[in-house]
Amino acid sequence: MSKRKAPQASGIIRRTVETSRNGGTRVEAPKSSLKEAREERRRQAQLRRERAQRRAKLRTRLLSVGVVVLFCLLLGGGGYFLIRAGAQGQTQNQTQTQNHPLVDAAYPPVDQVYCDASEQVAVHYHAHLSLYIDGQPVQIPANTGIASDCIYWLHTHDTTGVIHIEAPQNQRFTLGQFFDIWKNEFSQLGEGFPSQLDQSVGWTVYVNGQPYHGDFHTLQLQAHELITLAYNSPSVQPDTVYNWGSL
Numbered sequence: 001m002s003k004r005k006a007p008q009a010s011g012i013i014r015r016t017v018e019t020s021r022n023g024g025t026r027v028e029a030p031k032s033s034l035k036e037a038r039e040e041r042r043r044q045a046q047l048r049r050e051r052a053q054r055r056a057k058l059r060t061r062l063l064s065v066g067v068v069v070l071f072c073l074l075l076g077g078g079g080y081f082l083i084r085a086g087a088q089g090q091t092q093n094q095t096q097t098q099n100h101p102l103v104d105a106a107y108p109p110v111d112q113v114y115c116d117a118s119e120q121v122a123v124h125y126h127a128h129l130s131l132y133i134d135g136q137p138v139q140i141p142a143n144t145g146i147a148s149d150c151i152y153w154l155h156t157h158d159t160t161g162v163i164h165i166e167a168p169q170n171q172r173f174t175l176g177q178f179f180d181i182w183k184n185e186f187s188q189l190g191e192g193f194p195s196q197l198d199q200s201v202g203w204t205v206y207v208n209g210q211p212y213h214g215d216f217h218t219l220q221l222q223a224h225e226l227i228t229l230a231y232n233s234p235s236v237q238p239d240t241v242y243n244w245g246s247l
Helices: 031-098 175-185
Strands: 017-019 025-027 123-133 136-138 162-167 203-207 210-212 225-231
Antiparallel strands (some): 017 025, 123 136, 123 162, 203 210, 203 225
16 A cells, blocks of 8 residues: 655745755755845845945036136136226325325326426336428427426427426326327427327327327327327328437
8 A cells, every 4th residue: 555645735935955964954045035135136236336326426516516616716806806906006096196296386287197396217218209290390399398396297308309208106108198288388389289289180190110090199108119190291201210329
């Protein structure tokens, strides 16, 4: 009579038990549990990689923003200090001019150019002017800008056309300022102040031998500058050289 096998209870996981060499036993885990564990490890590793990538992107973004902010601060601060320095310099020049003593009420400042009791030496240079009207040379009178008891920062000593710029501080001086001193305070010298100089048209202007197309009244006077003004004088050649001597 054959032995009948006992039926296995449903829902019970079958395990294989093996005898080890040292007499112990090893229980083999179900394959489904191993697969789930591997999937879980892969999922955790993927999450760690994603978190690391997000942190790296965040650091890069913060670094970029920091660089931009620093650049803006430096640029803004530099601009602020430049503007502040420029404003302080301008205010200082204005204060010095406003506080400048008046030597002779008969010779007031002209375009912020003063008539001082003596020649200034802090700023001292020379420019040369050749003037032609209707094809004829016109002399710049000697002592234009020089009174009996004071001397303007822009003046002449002779009729050579050399304009002396002698001032207590460096600033922008123009040909128009010299002409205003000549016209307003010294028009009685020589043949008088040419009325054509009040006009801005009809003139051909050269600076150091090169054509100048701006308003000559705003032309800045500079050291050893050669200025040629010709009114209705098409044949005039500009000055290109001048013997400055010791000037």
